[in-house]
Amino acid sequence: MNKPLEGIRVIEFTHVVSGPFCGMLLGDLGAEMIKVENPSTGEYTRTAGAKTPDGISLWYPAFNRNKKSITLNLKDEKAKELLKKLVKDSDVLLENFRPGLLEEMGFGYEELKKINPQIIVASISGFGKNGPYEKKTAFDMTTAAMSGFMAVNGLPDIPMKTGPAVSDFLAGLYGALAIVSAVRYRDMTGKGQFIDVSMMDSAMSVLESAFAELTILKREPQRIGNRRPNNSPSTVFKASDDFIYIAALFQKHWESLTKLMAREDLLNVAKYKTMQDRYLCADEIEAIVADWVKDKTAGEVLAALEGALIPCARVNRLQSVLDDPNVKARNSIVEFDYPGLGKYPVAAFTPRFSEIQVDMTRPPLLGEHSKEIYCGLLGCSEEEYEQLIKTKSI
Numbered sequence: 051m052n053k054p055l056e057g058i059r060v061i062e063f064t065h066v067v068s069g070p071f072c073g074m075l076l077g078d079l080g081a082e083m084i085k086v087e088n089p090s091t092g093e094y095t096r097t098a099g100a101k102t103p104d105g106i107s108l109w110y111p112a113f114n115r116n117k118k119s120i121t122l123n124l125k126d127e128k129a130k131e132l133l134k135k136l137v138k139d140s141d142v143l144l145e146n147f148r149p150g151l152l153e154e155m156g157f158g159y160e161e162l163k164k165i166n167p168q169i170i171v172a173s174i175s176g177f178g179k180n181g182p183y184e185k186k187t188a189f190d191m192t193t194a195a196m197s198g199f200m201a202v203n204g205l206p207d208i209p210m211k212t213g214p215a216v217s218d219f220l221a222g223l224y225g226a227l228a229i230v231s232a233v234r235y236r237d238m239t240g241k242g243q244f245i246d247v248s249m250m251d252s253a254m255s256v257l258e259s260a261f262a263e264l265t266i267l268k269r270e271p272q273r274i275g276n277r278r279p280n281n282s283p284s285t286v287f288k289a290s291d292d293f294i295y296i297a298a299l300f301q302k303h304w305e306s307l308t309k310l311m312a313r314e315d316l317l318n319v320a321k322y323k324t325m326q327d328r329y330l331c332a333d334e335i336e337a338i339v340a341d342w343v344k345d346k347t348a349g350e351v352l353a354a355l356e357g358a359l360i361p362c363a364r365v366n367r368l369q370s371v372l373d374d375p376n377v378k379a380r381n382s383i384v385e386f387d388y389p390g391l392g393k394y395p396v397a398a399f400t401p402r403f404s405e406i407q408v409d410m411t412r413p414p415l416l417g418e419h420s421k422e423i424y425c426g427l428l429g430c431s432e433e434e435y436e437q438l439i440k441t442k443s444i
Contacts, residue, residue, distance in 0.1 A: 053080025053406060058233060060142040061086060061133075062117065065094045067190065067215050068174045068249060069146030070113035071222030076144075076229060077116030078399040078408050084136070084423060085114065085414070089121035089444060092416040106390040111413045115386065115396070119414035120423045121444050124155050128443040133157065135428050137165045141236075142229055146174040149184050159244045168242040170232045174221050178248030188249060190215035197253035202260055204273045220252035281325050282332040283307070283339045286365060292348035293365040296339065296355065301325065306358040311342045386412040420444055 055076060062073040062085045070085075070093070077083040087093050092110075099109030123129045137143065143162060145152055152158055159171045173179070176188020177196075194200050194217045195209075204210030228245045236242055260271045271279070276295070278284035284297045298304050304325075308314045316338070322328050328335050343351050348364050355362040366374065372395070377383060381398060388394045399408040424430045424444065438444045 053408075055079040055081035055230070055233070058082065058142065059084065059140040060144055060229075061136055061140050063143070063145040063147060063152070064174075065146065067113060067218035068221040068225070068247075069144060070095070071219055072146075072172070072174065072225035072229070073117060073144055074113050074115055075222065075226040075399070076142075078410070079230075079406075081142075083117040084140075084419070085117045085119050086122050086133075087119055087416060089123050089417065089442065092119075092121075096416065102391065104390060108391070108394075111386075111388050111391065111394050112396060114413035115410050117414055118419035118423065119417055120420045121417040123443055124157075126441070126443040128438065128441065130156065132424065132428060132438075132443070134165050136423070137162055137169060139427065140166070140169070141233065142170045142172065144172045144174075144225070144229070148187075149173075149175045149179070163242065166242070168236055168240065170229060170236060170242045170245065172225055172229050172232075172245040172247065174225050174247045174249070176249050178251060179246045183250075190218045190249065193217040193249040194253050197250045198257055198260065199253045202257065202271045202273060205275050206273050209273065216256075217249040217253040220256065221247050221249040224252050224255075277332060280329050282328040282335045285332075285336060287336075287340055287343045287351075289343050289346055289348040289351050294343070294348050294351055295363050295365060296343075297361040299325075299361065303360045304328065306360055307339070307355075310354050310358055310360075311339070313338065313342075384410060386410055388412050389415065417444075 058076075058081045060073065060076055060081050060083050062069065062083055064070045064073055064085070073083050073085065085093070091097065093114075095109040095113070096107055097105075099107050101107050122133060124133070137157075153161075162169050162171055175184075176193050177183035177186055191211050194211055197217065199216065200209040200211055203212065225245070225247045228247060232243055232245055263269055263271050276285045278297065278299065281297070281299045284299060286293050286295050296307075298307050301324075305317065308316045316322055320327075321331055322335065352362055352364060364370070371377060372383060380402070383395050384398045385393045385395050394412075398410075421435060424438065425432070425435050430438070
């Protein structure tokens with residue numbers, strides 16, 4: 051055994067982003083992920099998002115590496131019996147379907163405990179259990195909106211969502227951390243448990259000191275676009291050929307920047323004295339810096355700033371990220387061959403371990419491992435397996 055979750059079997063009833071992303075992280079760490087899909091359509095992302103001219107989705111492969119796929123029709127009684135057998139031989143059940151759906155089908159946590167007393171059930175939902183929003187329909191955008199995340203993100207005149215699905219990814223990450231913790235707890239105590247992960251809670255967790263500013267300082271954090279609160283200059287600037295970000299967060303950065311711009315006279319301007327002072331004059335400060343940047347190439351500006359140890363970066367386009375020498379040196383982008391797509395690039399598992407090797411198998415085709423699981427693991431005969439297919443149980 052050379053992976054931390056090797057020997058841990060997880061039944062995955064997930065769709066879209068939060069659940070699949072959570073399962074992918076567990077699979078990266080060595081868990082045996084058995085993704086259960088609808089026999090007719092498969093998981094939603096198999097047919098959603100950007101597609102090739104042949105109709106192959108680019109979305110599904112993004113979150114489903116290191117998994118096995120089986121099909122199961124949970125409206126069928128024989129299929130339900132198969133699931134019970136699988137639960138008995140598994141460690142974790144992960145789901146992010148509509149709250150209450152598994153209970154309606156007879157597979158809520160209380161029922162699953164009767165089958166396997168040590169089972170760990172992890173449920174990711176928009177608003178979690180036991181609150182008034184438990185049954186409320188949720189997507190990343192709606193949970194981000196309700197969490198306060200959008201209220202502090204965007205331009206002064208309009209809230210904005212982020213590009214990536216922040217609530218989804220955070221909930222998936224918290225879900226994976228919680229499952230690993232519950233497995234460890236079970237190993238220590240022999241007890242399984244239920245894990246309740248809320249997308250709204252997940253988004254709230256990254257709002258820094260926003261709630262404290264509201265309740266203690268009695269002020270609502272404002273939307274400030276690309277600026278960093280309480281610092282200036284800290285925003286995007288347009289060079290002659292590209293966008294760059296300059297983050298002069300500390301006094302020493304400001305002093306170095308004035309020297310680069312040959313504007314050390316600014317150090318004697320009383321209203322620019324402290325970081326907070328400069329933030330209150332951000333429009334003026336940014337106009338001065340923008341005038342210095344505009345006729346230079348991004349490379350020229352970045353070289354000067356880096357030489358002065360001022361935090362800065364080019365606003366990379368995606369191709370620039372793929373070509374970045376640091377990305378290449380760390381193998382931050384890895385590829386697998388996916389049928390119909392060829393080489394599929396995806397971000398590698400983020401942490402790097404000195405002792406743990408994180409390998410990758412391509413995402414499965416729909417039902418690719420059904421025979422392996424039903425016959426090899428659950429003991430179905432060839433005849434029984436064929437009959438399950440004929441009766442559309444799987």
